[in-house]
Amino acid sequence: MKNQLLTILLLSLSASSVHGAVAAWGQCGGVTYSGDTTCVSGYACIKVNDYYFQCQPGTATVSASTASTTTTAVTPTTATTTASGTAPTGTGQLIRGVSTPIYHLYLQSLGGVPVMAAEATAERFIISGSIQDTTSGLYLNVDGSATTSYKAISFGATATTTGWGLEGDTIITTNASVFGRQLNFLACETSTSGAYKLYLQTGSDTPSGETCTSQTLHLPCLC
């Protein structure tokens, strides 16, 4: 956290010497990044992982007298500590929704949480038993310990879910000893408008207090 705040501080301090500003949800930093580090007004450059800093709603302000930094960013209610991974080589695939309200929204990390959100910030994934995010190097995992039929999905540094696969262009689970063949997900509203977090749905339970729709996930059109 301290490093993150320091980074935000440094990015904020360098703002005055940078021309142009990064659009909402755009990349504004990272190990191999060389572009602008200033976000448009109302957005702050937030570290998602070492390789990816993103302009998220909120403000980072620097107080000259105390040299302290405060950051407010809108993150999903389930936001957890961001793990770090090693970004793989390979291009990967986009993963998209095909029905309202996630029609043409794409899988990506929002503050370390896998969400369906705008195409402009879509990330690419290598689907090969595991699903690995080519931006962060993290793996898409399903929480198999959940007793409800819906199972939370998160990013992790190691692949604990290895039964991912494709059926045509549809993302499925295949491991008979865990979830079996499943292709239904719940996409649920987060506190960030236009970003929906995911559960794998293996039955008919629904998370109370959340607004969710039943969804399937797909590769972009193969036609």
Ligand SMILES: *[C@@H]1O[C@H](CO)[C@@H](O)[C@H](O)[C@H]1NC(C)=O
């Ligand atoms: C299926 O899941 C079990 C339990 O997590 C795991 O031990 C096994 O390696 C998985 N099989 C495949 C093919 O991924």
